[in-house]
Amino acid sequence: DSGVTQTPKHLITATGQRVTLRCSPRSGDLSVYWYQQSLDQGLQFLIQYYNGEERAKGNILERFSAQQFPDLHSELNLSSLELGDSALYFCASSVEGASSYEQYFGPGTRLTVT
Amino acid sequence: GEDVEQSLFLSVREGDSSVINCTYTDSSSTYLYWYKQEPGAGLQLLTYIFSNMDMKQDQRLTVLLNKKDKHLSLRIADTQTGDSAIYFCAESRPGNQFYFGTGTSLTVIP
Numbered sequence: 488d489s490g491v492t493q494t495p496k497h498l499i500t501a502t503g504q505r506v507t508l509r510c511s512p513r514s515g516d517l518s519v520y521w522y523q524q525s526l527d528q529g530l531q532f533l534i535q536y537y538n539g540e541e542r543a544k545g546n547i548l549e550r551f552s553a554q555q556f557p558d559l560h561s562e563l564n565l566s567s568l569e570l571g572d573s574a575l576y577f578c579a580s581s582v583e584g585a586s587s588y589e590q591y592f593g594p595g596t597r598l599t600v601t
Numbered sequence: 602g603e604d605v606e607q608s609l610f611l612s613v614r615e616g617d618s619s620v621i622n623c624t625y626t627d628s629s630s631t632y633l634y635w636y637k638q639e640p641g642a643g644l645q646l647l648t649y650i651f652s653n654m655d656m657k658q659d660q661r662l663t664v665l666l667n668k669k670d671k672h673l674s675l676r677i678a679d680t681q682t683g684d685s686a687i688y689f690c691a692e693s694r695p696g697n698q699f700y701f702g703t704g705t706s707l708t709v710i711p
Binding site: 532542543577590591595 | 636641642643644645646649689691696697698699700701702703704
């Protein structure tokens with residue numbers, strides 16, 4: 488158990504809908520990262536937050552957004568969902584914001600868009 | 602993605618050494634990592650190496666980095682059936698951008 492929690496574990500929704508994925512980092516970790524893992528694209532870095540502020544942005548679509556709250560939990564919002572958004576979404580946390588050499592991954596949320 | 606490449610499959614016999622290879626293209630990488638993913642689970646960080654190092658050993662794991670050739674390898678000594686998993690190499694670049702390889706599925710044959 489990495490100490491990172493994600494909810495829900497599974498989510499099934501229809502195209503065009505909007506969902507929110509939630510992540511609680513390990514106690515004491517200030518950074519949260521979001522990743523998307525799909526069969527055709529592999530593991531893609533989406534976005535990083537550090538202590539409530541956006542720190543780095545990867546291949547995140549405009550339909551997706553994220554935020555980190557004062558209690559350091561983070562939410563990833565996915566809107567206007569398409570079939571191709573079906574994937575595993577992981578969050579990870581780390582203590583360091585800059586040279587994050589040790590990221591701890593949550594168990595993931597499996598999103599199925601039908 | 603972003604030109605971090607790995608072979609897809611590797612099969613070894615229990616007790617042998619496994620070598621998983623990774624190539625990357627960006628010379629500005631700061632850290633390089635190896636992660637393990639077991640079925641239905643998240644990624645577990647196994648080890649990492651700073652880009653100005655060329656070797657790191659951690660128990661059964663040995664990481665070799667050839668910065669000139671942009672080649673990273675992970676050697677697992679005395680491979681066990683519990684080592685069967687998907688192994689990802691990853692790199693971090695300035696600006697906190699992270700890129701993962703496609704993953705290598707390691708199968709250990711008893």
